[in-house]
Amino acid sequence: MAEVTAPAPAPGDRRARRRQETIEEILAIADDVMTEEGVNGLSVSEVARRLGVKPPSIYKYFDSLLAIYDALFERGQRTHLEIMRTAMARAEPGLDALAAGLAASGRWLLAHPATGQLLFWRPVPSFQPTSEAMAPSVEMVRLQRQALADAAAAGQLGAGADSDEALWVTSVLVSGVIGQAMANEPGLPWGEGRFSPLLPKLLGTLAALYPPKPSRRRS
């Protein structure tokens, strides 16, 4: 658990609410600091300074600097998953859902570079996310695997697309595009620059790698 063990979250407890608000505030400040100074520029002292408090007070809310990273990671992971899930749900199952989900993911990651780096670049080697903080990523993998299976079932891709290998290929394409965009064109939103527009084209190569049976296909 990232947060210091709280007392019983009794209903109607005003103390607990205030505490929770402070925790939110700390995390929001931490996100600001990471955005401005880089993921590694986060420090308890700086957060305390911006909160108008002395550094030791922060430790009433978080056990350590790493605990703050962990909370940021866990939240980032959760909201990123949610973004992707809803984008996929809005589209036709199969390739459409995959493309929509990945585009939404990319858009969100480029808009929240600090969190994105924390989630996928591990820029703080001493920080190892908790297994529970990693849990949403398992679900994300499941969603993408399902989309590939749907695409295969719908005849958009060959049967070989319903495989772990196809999943790995997809993750390579996506992480490549997003990584290059974040590293070389920071600040540019999704859809601009040299790299993010390549994703649809690259997803198209899935059809080259796993060609569907050339029977009649839905337009």
Place this chain on the structure above:
Amino acid sequence: MAEVTAPAPAPGDRRARRRQETIEEILAIADDVMTEEGVNGLSVSEVARRLGVKPPSIYKYFDSLLAIYDALFERGQRTHLEIMRTAMARAEPGLDALAAGLAASGRWLLAHPATGQLLFWRPVPSFQPTSEAMAPSVEMVRLQRQALADAAAAGQLGAGADSDEALWVTSVLVSGVIGQAMANEPGLPWGEGRFSPLLPKLLGTLAALYPPKPSRRRS
């Protein structure tokens, strides 16, 4: 310049040789430290400890911690370029050279993860490589661009492959594969694991994206 300004490198100067040896030793230790503690775990104090010296003495050889990073970056960049260049030169110009160069690059990067991360992940946000330290990377881009042009000229790929876009696609594929391998399967050498064996297959999709004219082609 990373190193503190040295006296005239007069020939036969024994002092200069000793100094140079110490610089080498410091950089070797720094590489060890990064490998063990993560790129960010590098510290002047730790290097001094391992060299059997007090921290301030290090500053006789390097202006700052960042100067050490810069020297490591510059060397890494140079040897990485050399690895790639010789691998490409040994192969047939065109797709073969591209594949051979990228495979050699991947092999070297996975074998030297600390340097690899320093070169391509920027895990030390406060560290911005000197423009001269970046110079080899310009040359690397040129090599890859040339290989694509050769492939197009040889009819292995369509004319569209002789383009910046194809170069970007290539960089996405490569950085995706290497990034996933380094992040998810650290310690595994090139050719093992889930990701690095995908590179040839992915390079094959270049032919799908930039199809050659279907005239007679060299076997």
Place this chain on the structure above:
DNA sequence: TCCAAAAGCTAGTGGGTGTAGCCATTGCTG
């Protein structure tokens, strides 16, 4: 042999994480 440059050192500044322990405030509870 001499001496200046090289290369070590100690001491100290300022900033970071994190701990110990103190004290005022506050809001729940008898």
Place this chain on the structure above:
DNA sequence: CAGCAATGGCTACACCCACTAGCTTTTGGA
């Protein structure tokens, strides 16, 4: 409503880090 325990601030401190100032010793070249 009175009291009290938990909360959330604080100061002081220990220990680490990067880096500077300035001193001393070593050393290699003239």
